[in-house]
Amino acid sequence: MRLRRLLALALFVCSSGPAEVRTLTILHTNDLHARLTPLDSRRGGFAYVAAAIHRERRDCHDCILLNAGDLVQGSPVSTIFQGVPIYQIANLFGFDAATLGNHEFDYGWQQVHKFTGTANYPVVSANVVDPEGRLLTPRPYVILTANRLRIAVIGAMTDTLATLTTPKTVAGCRALPAVATARRYAAEVKPRSDLIVLLGHITAEEERAFLESAPEIPVFVTGHVHDGLSEPLTRDGRVLVRVKGYGEEIGRLELQVDTEKKAPVSFAWKRIAVDTAALTPDPSVAASVAHWEAEVTARVDVPLAVSRRAFTKSEVKALIERALRDETGSDFAHMNLEGVRDGLPAGQLLERHIWNIMPFENEVVVGSFKGRDLPPVVVGDRQIDPDRTYTLAVSDYTAANQQTDDNLGTTGLKFPKHAGLMRDMIIDWFRRQKIIQ
Numbered sequence: 001m002r003l004r005r006l007l008a009l010a011l012f013v014c015s016s017g018p019a020e021v022r023t024l025t026i027l028h029t030n031d032l033h034a035r036l037t038p039l040d041s042r043r044g045g046f047a048y049v050a051a052a053i054h055r056e057r058r059d060c061h062d063c064i065l066l067n068a069g070d071l072v073q074g075s076p077v078s079t080i081f082q083g084v085p086i087y088q089i090a091n092l093f094g095f096d097a098a099t100l101g102n103h104e105f106d107y108g109w110q111q112v113h114k115f116t117g118t119a120n121y122p123v124v125s126a127n128v129v130d131p132e133g134r135l136l137t138p139r140p141y142v143i144l145t146a147n148r149l150r151i152a153v154i155g156a157m158t159d160t161l162a163t164l165t166t167p168k169t170v171a172g173c174r175a176l177p178a179v180a181t182a183r184r185y186a187a188e189v190k191p192r193s194d195l196i197v198l199l200g201h202i203t204a205e206e207e208r209a210f211l212e213s214a215p216e217i218p219v220f221v222t223g224h225v226h227d228g229l230s231e232p233l234t235r236d237g238r239v240l241v242r243v244k245g246y247g248e249e250i251g252r253l254e255l256q257v258d259t260e261k262k263a264p265v266s267f268a269w270k271r272i273a274v275d276t277a278a279l280t281p282d283p284s285v286a287a288s289v290a291h292w293e294a295e296v297t298a299r300v301d302v303p304l305a306v307s308r309r310a311f312t313k314s315e316v317k318a319l320i321e322r323a324l325r326d327e328t329g330s331d332f333a334h335m336n337l338e339g340v341r342d343g344l345p346a347g348q349l350l351e352r353h354i355w356n357i358m359p360f361e362n363e364v365v366v367g368s369f370k371g372r373d374l375p376p377v378v379v380g381d382r383q384i385d386p387d388r389t390y391t392l393a394v395s396d397y398t399a400a401n402q403q404t405d406d407n408l409g410t411t412g413l414k415f416p417k418h419a420g421l422m423r424d425m426i427i428d429w430f431r432r433q434k435i436i437q
Helices: 002-016 046-057 076-080 084-090 111-118 159-163 178-192 204-213 283-300 313-328 351-357 396-400 422-433
Strands: 021-029 063-067 141-146 149-157 195-201 219-223 233-235 238-241 249-258 263-273 303-307 347-350 363-370 389-395 417-421
Touching (some): 021 046, 021 149, 046 249, 063 141, 076 084, 076 351, 084 283, 141 178, 178 195, 195 204, 238 263, 303 351, 303 422, 347 351
Parallel strands (some): 021 063, 149 195
Antiparallel strands (some): 021 249, 141 149
16 A cells, blocks of 8 residues: 555656756847947946956856847947958957848858858858858858757848848848748757747848747847847747847846746846946956957047037938039039938047948948939928929939838838948048038
């Protein structure tokens, strides 16, 4: 009788006992954009980002570190040396995996191969293919291990890649449908993993689409939208996190993972400010940053003009449009707001500030159009003659992607005249103005 009770108890314990639960900590960054030195807000800077990462990893035995794209493009070092030094410095962070961002294409799609060859960590992207239809990165996903968990990290690029750069930089590369492609690879890797993580450089709409229609993927770490989330996005126990760009903060996602269900049973997430006043810069990263900054300072730390006040990005957009009109003699000009990468501080302005505002190698192009054909976003509240011919100056990026809401919201406009590099034009205009107010 006693033996039967013991056997019954053993069977009850086996049948009703909980599945094995293991902890996993995901540290993550996104949209660092080559901001090697701290921002005017005294946040960020690669040496301080590294210090924050190393502090969080200290004594953490279940940690992995992920980056959700756009490591490059946003500082003179990145622009002048086409991103490679940024990948070299980022090797000191200790990333376990990363994915591509759309700005990894800004120096031409072939440069992506230099980036993946420079990185000493795997760069994965499941849905970006080259002109021959082959995956652009060496692999679509990687299986990491931490705390005896097998973590499959699948990379994904936004479906809108083609409208986020000029045609010459992608030159036949394309993004396959992100959700469908990631789901296919999730099915492939599920038997060999304990948890699947989508590492995505995707839009906010695509984030929602993944949560709504990719139940195979329980964890999402994303970038591309520079604003960090105030709280994780969740659906049916699945979780999505994203932090601010430019190195202002890093994220820490702590998971309790059920190895049988291959899903989190609980999570906790926090955003960690990269505050230069509270951190000691990592010496190795600081030395590397100093080396590369010294390579560009003579070229970009040149006095340019004096600003009477600080300017927001929206106000800088208006300044750029003034500059384009003045420098080309055009009646109208348009600058897409997303292309304005920084504001302006009050006080002495350097050419570096313009490089930060306009890191892209965009050209200015000009077209002539009847008033009736000018896009409303360009005309605004100005009175025009529908039968008169007006000139309009824009970037070659805007001309190539004129149909999008951030650009002209129209199609069919031709811009045959090339007026020169936009950054040089803006620098010349600022120098002639002398005082910006």
